Amino acid sequence: MLAVRAHRDSLDLHVERIAVPEPGPQDVLVRVASAGLAPGMMRLLEMGAFGHLPTTLGHEAAGTVAAVGDQVTGFEVGARVRVHPNLTCRSCEYCRTDREMMCAQQAMMGHAAFARVPMPLYDEYHDGGLAEYVRAPQWLVDPLPDRVNFDVGAKIHDLADAVRALKLADLAPGATIVVNAATGMMGTATVKLAPFFGVGRLILVGRSAARLADVAAISALPAETVATEDLPDDWETTGGLTRRILELVPGGVHAVLDYVPTGVMLTQAMSAMRTGGSLVHMGANRTPFGVLPGDMMVRCWKFVGTRACTRTDALEVLSLLGSGALNVDDLVTHRFALTDVREALTAMQTRSEPMWMTVLHP
Missing domain, CATH: 3.90.180.10 (Medium-chain alcohol dehydrogenases, catalytic domain)
Incomplete structure (x- = not known):
């Protein structure tokens, strides 16, 4: 063979x-x-x-x-x-x-x-x-x-990885979440599965406005986009992504699902979470973490790392697909x-x- x-x-x-x-x-x-x-x-x-x-x-x-x-x-x-x-x-x-x-x-x-x-x-x-x-x-x-x-x-495995990330975000009904690296494999899987986990609104973050628009078009939920190419040139050092997310969601988002392998997108999106928010990371990012532990304590934020799905997650995806609820x-x-x-x-x-x-x- x-x-x-x-x-x-x-x-x-x-x-x-x-x-x-x-x-x-x-x-x-x-x-x-x-x-x-x-x-x-x-x-x-x-x-x-x-x-x-x-x-x-x-x-x-x-x-x-x-x-x-x-x-x-x-x-x-x-x-x-x-x-x-x-x-x-x-x-x-x-x-x-x-x-x-x-x-x-x-x-x-x-x-x-x-x-x-x-x-x-x-x-x-x-x-x-x-x-x-x-x-x-x-x-x-x-x-x-x-x-x-x-x-x-x-x-199925990638879809199940997204299921695991959504579960770990511990979302209340109607939650607004950020999906970092929304134009990739895990980002698009999360967009498709989000309606089954209580999400009410999506903020899709990535580099390209055109590619983000394509992802928003496949979402069953209200979805807005933030393209880093449209942010000020100094956004990485001045918190431009945080400010833009908070313009869209003044009270802060409930959770961030982060699939970014490098850079400060993770910490800037996390800084736009409301009190009690959760960040779930599955990107193997090696950039030094830019959020102070004391700030996490005061805001009661959670940071959850996860590296894969479980068999239960995969079987849940198969059930959703088999029933026709998910396509x-x-x-x-x-x-x-x-x-x-x-x-x-x-x-x-x-x-x-x-x-x-x-x-x-x-």
């Missing part, structure tokens, strides 16, 4: 022909119809976060069951499924309380390992879904509702052949055109 591989001592992607995996007794072999692409994997590869190399990349995949192990029940050959990529111990306090992304053994198929402890499941299932076939344990395979196409099925077909904006993975990745990294969710077809 064809697979996109990463190798030790190489920062390039390698499209190779390798053997089709053999399913073990409790495994499901999935013929991949669509696989999600996330450019962050290249940064993790540079950081040495992949705990097993060589490996097949890709933590998002959907397709049909090609074969099952002799101990597998509930899956028939030909069934439509998606693969949940989160590998954990399944028994610690975090795994037992819907917080398995905090498990010491947490890793992702086709992606990174997040600690330096023994990870037997990652050792066994490190190969991911940027391939013609992917092998997964049966407990990480979910039936895909008939009304959900494979491209959306491959992006995100328009979020998948770009499709490439598996062999064009380098072209797809370059397009996502340069962002010369709007790209919300991108998938590859083997």
